[in-house]
Amino acid sequence: MASHRRPKHPARARVTVLTATAAAAVALSSHSAVAAPDKPNxxxxxxxxxxxxxxxxxxxxxxxxxxxxxxxxxxxxxxxxxxxxxxxxxxxxxxxxxxxxxxxxxxxxxxxxxxxxxxxxxxxxxxxxxxxxxxxxxxxxxxxxxxxxxxxxxxxxxxxxxxxxxxxxxxxxxxxxxxxxxxxxxxxxxxxLNTLTAQERRQLKDEDAKAGEAARGEGERTPAAPPANASGRAAAALAAAKTKLGSAYISGAEGPSAFDCSGLVQWAYKQAGVSVTRTTYTQANEGTRISRSQLQPGDLVFFYGDLHHVGLYAGNNTTLHASNPRGGVKYESIDNMPFQFGVRI
Incomplete structure (x- = not known):
């Protein structure tokens, strides 16, 4: 008996295969877009x-x-x-x-x-x-x-x-x-940081260096002799901290070769013969709180609402501080961080 099954049309089969392939490509493309977002600049x-x-x-x-x-x-x-x-x-x-x-x-x-x-x-x-x-x-x-x-x-x-x-x-x-x-x-x-190219990391380092040098220029313009009403021990602490410019920032470090922010302050004042506590939260209560307009070289300057960062005022709107693992101990404009108040020891 003759078969009545219709023969499959080659053209229709090719269309079906192409359609399925295109759909798979769209799905893969969509999946790739979700799985691999744009790399941050x-x-x-x-x-x-x-x-x-x-x-x-x-x-x-x-x-x-x-x-x-x-x-x-x-x-x-x-x-x-x-x-x-x-x-x-x-x-x-x-x-x-x-x-x-x-x-x-x-x-x-x-x-x-x-x-x-x-x-x-x-x-x-x-x-x-x-x-x-x-x-x-x-x-x-x-x-x-x-x-x-x-x-x-x-x-x-x-x-x-x-x-x-x-x-x-x-x-x-x-x-x-x-x-x-x-x-x-x-x-x-x-x-x-490791996601950046070598060139991008160099650019970032150069930008930080330029900003640091500009702030250092301002800080170093501070007169050698502090104002008559400035604290002698504050000036001595600032002078000690200046000797640590370029030192590494390491969490929990207290010197003499590496520091975190409160560790640098504690170490600097120790060189001036003054004992201060170890954390920013307690250092904020070590002396007399003062406003920005009252700051003198060597005063402590506190940043951020929870006071988790501290530095030494270097004059001319700059602070000398242990900044972070990328910057280490350096000068920086106090406008770069949310200033809260100063403390005179």
Whole structure:
């Protein structure tokens, strides 16, 4: 029997194949457009990197604060543990003294059974019983009173040390978290910079260098002798900071070869014989707050609403500061950042 199936038209088959191919190409093109957005240009990368640097510095200053608290707690705990150890020795001596009294009393035939209670494995049970104390001699009462006082002191010191150890544990966890947050932001910034071509990175570096030299020219125009009413130690701190121009910026660094912003301020004032705290948040309360019009060389200048950045005023509208990993320690116009207030140490 003859087949009635119609033969397939070659032209129609080719149209179907071409249509499917075109649709696939459109789909692939659309997918590629979503998966591979336009690469950010040099200026966009710079803006994003600067934002990441600010976020990293916020985490860094919180890291610095946690580190300072950790060091303080460690010192306090060490002192308390030393006090507890010495107190325990004193308590043992007092108990030995009381035991000697009891021995002497026993040999004399007048050993009081109540003293035996104090020398038992759990003498604390009886120390607060007035009826028992009334049965003892004056010297014994005095010795037991000292034991009581020493036991209470030791209990308080041990409780305080226990609380500080818990605080220390929490502080160490915060320290680790803030350090990781800062490192993550810096790594993200570096990854963005790595997307630039070698030529773009050179251009960015040249732009930063030109801006830095212009600001340095303004800062270096500051008179060698500060105004008569300027702080001598502020001028000395600024002079010390100038010796670190070009030094690297490293989160958490306090010098002498690398710094973060508050680390540079602390180091510079230390060279001037002045001790200041470690973070921007505490440095903001170190001295007298002043307005922009009152600034003199060496005064601290704070930036951003949360005060996460600080520098030293260098005169002529410039600050000398540990800027960021790209710029290091350099001069910069204070108009480049949102100025908040100055502080005179």
């Amino acid at each position: 040099k200026d966009e990368v710079k803006t994003k990197v600067d934002t990441l640097y600010e976020e990293a510095e916020q985490a860094t200053e919180k890291f610095n604060g946690a580190k300072e608290r950790q060091e303080k707690l460690e010192k306090e705990i060490a002192q308390l543990q030393d006090q507890v150890a010495r107190g325990q020795d004193e308590l043992n001596t007092l108990r030995t003294t009381l035991g000697s009294m009891a021995t002497a009393q026993y040999r004399g035939g007048g050993f009081d059974q109540s003293v035996e209670l104090f020398l038992s494995a759990d003498p604390e049970t009886y120390l607060d019983k007035a009826a028992t104390l009334q049965q003892l001699s004056g010297k014994q009462v005095d010795a037991i009173g000292k034991i009581q006082a020493k036991q209470r002191t030791l209990a308080q010191q041990r409780q305080e040390a226990s609380g500080k150890l818990a605080d220390l544990d929490a502080t160490r966890k915060e320290l680790s978290e803030k350090k990781k947050a800062s490192q993550d932001k810096l790594a993200e910034a570096q990854a963005l």
